[in-house]
Amino acid sequence: MKLSNIQVGKRYSKALYEVATEQNSVEEMLEDLKSLKQVYEENPSLSFALAGRSISRTEKLKVLDILKSQFGELMQDFLGLVFDNNRMDCIVEIADAFIEKYDEKNAIVEATVTTTIDLDEDQAKKLESVIQQRFSVNKVNLTKIVDPSIIGGVIIRVGDQVVDGSVVKRFNDIKKTLLVNN
Numbered sequence: 001m002k003l004s005n006i007q008v009g010k011r012y013s014k015a016l017y018e019v020a021t022e023q024n025s026v027e028e029m030l031e032d033l034k035s036l037k038q039v040y041e042e043n044p045s046l047s048f049a050l051a052g053r054s055i056s057r058t059e060k061l062k063v064l065d066i067l068k069s070q071f072g073e074l075m076q077d078f079l080g081l082v083f084d085n086n087r088m089d090c091i092v093e094i095a096d097a098f099i100e101k102y103d104e105k106n107a108i109v110e111a112t113v114t115t116t117i118d119l120d121e122d123q124a125k126k127l128e129s130v131i132q133q134r135f136s137v138n139k140v141n142l143t144k145i146v147d148p149s150i151i152g153g154v155i156i157r158v159g160d161q162v163v164d165g166s167v168v169k170r171f172n173d174i175k176k177t178l179l180v181n182n
Contacts, residue, residue: 009093016078016094017101025074030102032075037095039067051089064088107138114145114155114166131158 003011020029040046049055049063064083068076082088103109111131113119119127128140135158151167 005090005093006097008087008090009095009097012082012087012090012094013097013101017098020074023074025072026102028072029074030099032071033095033098036067036071036075036079037092040092040095047089047091050083051086107136108141109135109137109139109158110141110143112143112145112157114147114150114157116146116148116150116152118146119144127154127156131156134163135161 016029017026020026046063046067050060055063060083064079068079071079082091082094087094109131111128113124113127124142124144128142131140131142132138149168151171153166153170155166155169156163
């Protein structure tokens with residue numbers, strides 16, 4: 001049975017996280033993986049080139065050497081292993097799983113906040129503080145979205161939880177209540 005890229009990403013990231021922990025280089029590996037993920041996302045053809053069959057192994061190794069040169073020793077070894085196992089098409093999934101594991105171990109959450117106007121720095125800090133308290137976490141990585149269609153209020157998404165304090169939701173709740181009572 002063939003594993004999905006997500007399953008492969010979780011397995012490789014788990015092993016990488018353990019090795020990085022042993023070598024006290026989790027933070028360095030996190031930054032390297034974020035950089036590598038960005039390179040892959042900015043150059044979608046890179047994954048195809050390193051994982052596909054259109055380029056010879058010799059040419060792939062040249063590209064890989066250029067890619068590896070910008071990273072530390074552990075990342076270079078890891079990229080060599082991933083390449084040797086023909087899993088270069090799973091780099092983004094490996095990075096995502098590593099980041100997820102890092103966030104989980106360090107009580108960090110990704111939160112998306114939707115408002116009708118752009119939040120200033122002070123408002124964003126207050127929201128981060130509220131989310132930290134509500135979800136009992138150490139840090140919040142806040143993504144701000146401006147959506148005038150919610151009319152007013154705020155919608156906060158953390159993982160699969162949504163706190164909807166938008167005016168549109170309140171209007172819809174009132175509408176449902178009036179329709180049920182008629």
